[in-house]
Amino acid sequence: MARHDARNVPARMIGLLFFAASILLRHGTSGQRVKVEPELASYPGQTVNLRCAFPDPTGIQLTMVTWIYEPKDGERMNIAVFHPSYGPNYPESQMKGRVTFKPSPPELSSPSIEISDVRMTDEGRYVCEYATYPDGNEQGITQLVMLAKPVNSATTVAEVAGTKPVVVARCESRDGRPAAKIRWVTTAKGNWTETSKTGADNTVTVTSEYRLAPTPTDNAKDLTCLVNHRTQLKDESLPLKLTIRYPPMVEIEGYDNNWYLGRTNVGLLCKANANPVAHTVQWTTMTGQMPDTVLPKENELKVLKVDNSVNTTFVCEVKNSIGTTREQITIHVRATRLPHKGATTGSIIGAIIGVILVMAAIGTGIAMYRKRKNKLNSEGPPKYKPPPPKKTSSSKKGSQPLIPGNVPVTQDAPLQSQYYSTQTPEPVTDLDGYQEDGVDDELEAHDGEVYFSSAPSGWNDPKNNDVPPPYMLTNSDLQDNNGSLPVSRGDSFISSAMIV
Template structure:
């Protein structure tokens, strides 16, 4: 596209010559500007000093320097000489605003740097170091001096009254700064802010910001934070402000426990008020008229020296501040006898109970695991252990108690079998054999365990060849007793 356009619109020879001449002129100016070396920009603060450096660079050494001048150009654009140096006539400071504040650092045309002391904000502007030379004419370089000013930051609260309209509750200001500061608000309360700026005669700027909200009593004492950011500050300036919202009193009466019995001494009522500013007066009265003789008032505290029927009334507390008054009342009832109040458990007792319950649960779990371990250990070959004692008259209970179903179809050799009987034994082998085959239980004087006492009958009776009575027979009251009943 560009090639096509160039082919359609060729540059004329005259126009080409002008362009080349402009480029040469710009290059020449750049070369000339490089002969006077200065700093492009400097920053400084009021009351400080600044050095404006200038040096003439002549590569060929064929330029003759005749004079050098420093020219100040403020923001309004009016140029004026502030310092002149001539090798024969010496130094000159024609501008009275800089007199006694400007000096040459070197008495040399090649290095005519100057120092300006006790700077002012109005000193900001462009400073040009200009040489009068032969044969090339004037050569110059310009330095821009930027004057900076740290703002004077402040924040304050504005005391307001609770209401329904949005009002200013806090102010923040960054005064006389350059460049202008930025103000932000950090707040948890609902509100908004507005910002304004004012330019000073010396180039500084004052920034003011106001925080607004609809104040309520709950906003009193809450914080909003002013944050100021500005170029000259290493870090933001942060200042918290506590809001001050004034409101009339709200009143409550505390201390009545529904146990004002006849003869009780030093019963008290407290008049509690929430107000800003603090209450100026607190007044106690009684609905029945004047306060009883046994009542003593001390500020917001009412004390009944001795309770009697005279204090069976309604007490009224009224509180005032500059924004209004508020009252609260309570009716006290005198009873004949003291009520017994059962104190509730203390926190320590509750915690102790919880810990005790946890310990008890731990013990139960331990016992369960222990019993399960014992049951697992008891499985296997029969162990010889003495039968548990049986009280007289317990045969009927044992006969009527069914055995646990878990004992069915378990070989006799892996368990211990007990029989409870009530009569004399005539033939032990026959009775045991008959019982195992579903017959009547043997009759014994006491509980007998088939154990080493009957090892002489092993040749005649082999428990492993017999099956245990079915569960249905045991449920009918037969005398077989599961070993699980004695574990």
């Protein structure tokens, strides 16, 4: 039995769901049958047309249509009724005489109405309700919005500086519909509050007040009220400047701490910042007696000549409608003047330092340029070509050995180590000319032997005639230390170390 009931539960649930869906579908379809405009907007004095239609009455019978007005505050009322058999009727209402069916005579399938000379109190909901059979009443709702462009204004409130927040500006959007929205733009550190009031004709007046604890620095600050309303294409901007009143703020200028006996053409200046502007400036002294050499005039105190009587305290007293402020300064008269510091000392020092830096930069640049230039020159091929070695003249064929001029030669030293040759034959030079032009006349002595230090052809000293000429071979083979054969002229070789 339990199993049988469990099997029937899904079937029952499915049936209930289908029934609920049919009800919802029917109501949803019927709610869409009455065609109206969701919202209309109008200004006072205009004529509005509230349209209503039942375009598809298939399966039902339309018996009557009624227009109902529902104000925001108050009871609903019938303003127009149409029956196909009895015609139109307009019950007592605030719109009687101003509301009619359109077209006339009306049609039950499209019973639109027209309201002329609309008023602000006509704003609300308008219901087009059909009496049908067998479904009953069906309806559509139109919201009528009455518009009224507000009158916007803004003004500042002059307040005295203090520590408590007060209203310093006020912005008002008067007699608008719907209610306007107000905001403030400023650098002042405050906040605002907003209130609204509905008038007898259903318009709304919105007032916004800006509050802050005013200080003298807030005076003349920019403050802008922005009003947003449906009737405006953009926010209306109302610029203001804050007006903060405060007593004078006094400062004395002109004393440089270098008033010495006999100094002339000095003075003091009493500067005051106040709102409203100060109307009185008075100079006094702490002793009550003004020196004879001092001439006060408005906010300026002229000292014709500094003497000991000026060695006192001067007081400047400034008044405006808010209050009085006193400021004082004590003068110390010196016997002699302080050393004068040139006004351009700092400039001169700075110029000297600048010149030094510029010269250092130029010198560094030149040194780097020369270093780079020398580096480039050293990397390239050598520009200096050493002179070719001098040759001796001889009637014999072959090469003549060369002896360096600055190296003394002994009999024990092998002559082979004194040869020098290039890879290519060099032209033989004129040794007689060499003797006259290139040889130093100074003789050098070495081990008791005198010879020309630069003689290219060998020994010229008659004491050593038994020494064989350098081009002749000795008893031993002329070999270098490595045992190589003698090298003839024209062959390349690397000479071994020479023993001196």
